Amino acid sequence: MTGDASTSSADEAPELELGAVPGERTTGRRRGETARSDAGRPVPPFVERLAWLLDDSIRVPGTDRRVGLDGAIGMVPGLGDGAGLVASTVVIVTAVHQGVSLPTVGRMVGNVLIESLVGVVPFLGDAFDFVWKSNSRNVALLRAELAEPARTRRSSIAALGISAIVVVSLLAITVAAVLLGVWLLVRAVDAVL
Known part of the structure; x- marks a missing residue:
């Protein structure tokens, strides 16, 4: 019986080490801590800690909201x-x-570009840093990609496609507004002369 136990534990050790059991968490982990993905690749703990430090490390007194150092150093x-x-x-x-x-x-x-571009605007950008939390979003994307690569890839392609459509639309509206402004200015000058 001891021979069977040692054989089965030796057979199971690589499986547990690689995290091959889908959805299983390592015992002793608290909620929200790093768990291995189905492929066995963990999100590095230093990345999770960095995202937490930048986006969620400070509790706002009297609320359930958390903010991080990213918005504070952005000031x-x-x-x-x-x-x-x-x-x-x-x-x-x-x-x-x-x-x-x-x-x-x-x-x-x-995610980081949005936060950085809006972050350039004084005060509004700093407030946006506290809300947008690009680092936490990116760690969630990393976690999802490691657990379900095909699904995350598809949703990322969709998000990038929608973003491209929005950017092109905003660019077209801006160009149309500038052209309309120039046309109105030329008409106003012609009417005065």
């Missing part, structure tokens, strides 16, 4: 937004190292 003119962008890049580089698909990496970059 430092010039330096803050750049530091937040560098820290956010660590999450993306780790995702690339983990083998995340190109559409999902594109979606992650989009």
